Amino acid sequence: MIRNIYLLFFLTLNTGISNPLWAHTSGRPPNRPPNILIITVDNVGYGDLSVYNKESPIITPHIEQLGLEGARLTNFYTAGATCTVSRASLMTGRIPQRHKLVDQLNGIAGNYGIGLRQSEILIPEMLKEAPTEYATGAFGKWNIGFAPGSRPTERGFDEYLGIASGNADHFSHVYAGKQDLHHNTEAINRNGEYSTDLFADAAIHFIRKNTSQAKPWFVYLPFDAPHHPGERNIGPDEENIWKAPDYAFKPYGISPDEKDPKKRFNAVVTAIDMAIGRVLNTLDSLNISENTFVFLYSDNGAFYPYLDIQSNAPLKGAGVTLWEGGIRVPALVRWPGKVKANSVIDVRLWSLDLFPACAKLSQAELPKDRFIDGKNPLPVLTQESPHSPHATLFFEYRNFAALHWGDWKIIRDEPAKAWQLYNLRDDIAETTDLAKKRIDLVEKLNGAFVQKKExxxxxxxxxxxxxxRPK
Incomplete structure (x- = not known):
């Protein structure tokens, strides 16, 4: 009831949206490839969003609308168990063991180091070689290396505005005492402006500019929220709390001075929803919604310290693990006329698949000098095929290892421990270990795991x- 009451409120407050149904009119010139918008949110749990959990109290009408206009994916995985690894895997289409950025970048040394190998090819670099060259922009959390040669505008992006690290303060943009906000390669000071709005506004400006110039565009919009800023990023006299702009508290009828961390977290996610609404409204106002492929997902599940505030329900575990709560994440896709509206896709896909999706959408060639682990997901997303392009999904992170095959999953949290076995079709919450009852299946999946590792x-x-080799 509250959600319905505030839907109209959202559509007018800070969004400029006058029509929540986004009546799509084709803005596609002849032979022009589709625009591509990939949005990520930071550590939003499977059960945080109402499109996955009807009991969620978080008000997100624009995300709900995106689900109504597109498809909700219920079997989608992030290929990395932590923020850095997730982003490197998305950008390369390769599992961490191939691109070799297998753990989180921490501190100034990590985030301002080389990070992801500079020999890796990123989505925007591939799109620069498409038959119709794409304008490429990234706006938000980078977190895969910011040394010279590793920065976004040196890796295929025409424009960048965002933070180099993983969790700067959302208002001061300070990370470990360092000004962390950058425009292209230069540090800038926009103290007091909320990062979610900064990134959305920059994306909107980029979209408007390139649409006016009749250029197809690729926008990567990785919000750094709702990730909680670490203690070292908070000013000496500030309290380390979930931070949201004042307007995001209004739909809940609470004050920005609210102390309840759960209510404050809800406001942070609501601010993201409002920003997403403004971006999608921009597509509609430019008559390019029908010619824009939009994909939204969370880089990881909610983390353990915040499971009394967030929710991975009904999944077990949390971020930085290979339990389903760490790697199975909410994901939505919209592509009018191609993806069926208000549909649910339960076919297994993962974030690596967005790399070949971008290749197909742009008609660019996939790199031929390296193995791409992602597979084209478009036949599944458009319901031309009911089958996953993956026979198995392979995961390794720190001491964890896991493999999915069909309805089954093996997982262990230490290399020396025995595999646990779960039937995810019947037991999505991983409550009943069947390893001792189905030794045959453990051996079968272990064989596939060993073979993949070799x-x-x-x-x-x-x-x-x-x-x-010399080139």
Whole structure:
């Protein structure tokens, strides 16, 4: 009831939206490839959003509307168990063991170091080689290396506004005492402006500019919220609390001085929803909604310290683990006329698939000198195929390992421990370990895991040898 009451409120407050149904009119010139908008949110749990959990108290009418106009994916995985790894995997279409950025970048040394190998090819670099060259912009959290040669505008993006690190303060943009907000390669000071709005506004400006110039565009919009800023990023006299702009508290009828961390977290997510609404409204106002592929997902599940505030329900575990709560994430896709409106897709896909999706959408060629683990998801997203392009999904992170095959999953949290076995079709919450009852299946999935691990190790030797040759 409250959600319905505030829907109209949202559509007028800070969004400029006058028509919540986004009546799509084609803005596609002949032979022009579609625009591509990839939005990520930071550590939003599977159960945080009302489109996955009707009991969620968080008000997100624009995300709900996106689900009504597109498809909700219920079997979508992030390929990395933590923020850095997730982003590197998305941008390369390769599992961490291939691109070799296998753990979180921490501190100034990590975030301002090389990070992701500069020999890796990123989505925007591929789109620059498409038959129709794309304008490319990134606005938000980078977190994969900011040394010279590793910055967004040196890796295929025409424009960048965002933070180099993983969790700067949302208003001061300070990370570990350092000004962390950058425009292209230069540090800038926009103290007092909320990062979610900064990133959305920059994306909107980029979209308007390139649409007016009749250029197809790719926008990567990785919000740094609702990730909680670490203690080292908070000013000496400030309280380390969930921070949202004043307007995001109004739909809940509470004051910005509210102390309840759960209510404050809700406001942070609501601010993201409002920003997403403004971006989508921009597509509609420019008559380009029908010719824009929009994909929204969370980089990881909610983390353990905040599970009394957030929700991965009904999944077990949290971020930085390979339990379903860490890697199965909310995801929505909209592509009018191609993706069926108000549909649910339960076919297994993962974030690596967005790399070949961008290749197909732009008609660019996939790199031929390296293995791309992602597979084209468009036949599944458009319901031309009911089958996953993946026989298995392979995961390794720190001491964790896991493999999905069909309805089954093996997982262990220490290399020396025995595999646990779960049937995810019947037990999505991973409550009943069937390993002792189905030894045959454990052996079968273990065989696939070992084979995949050997293939990766063998392949890396070939790839490293190939890439080291003089060009």
């Amino acid at each position: 293939e990766i190790e063998s392949y890396l030797k070939i790839e490293d040898s190939f890439m080291s």
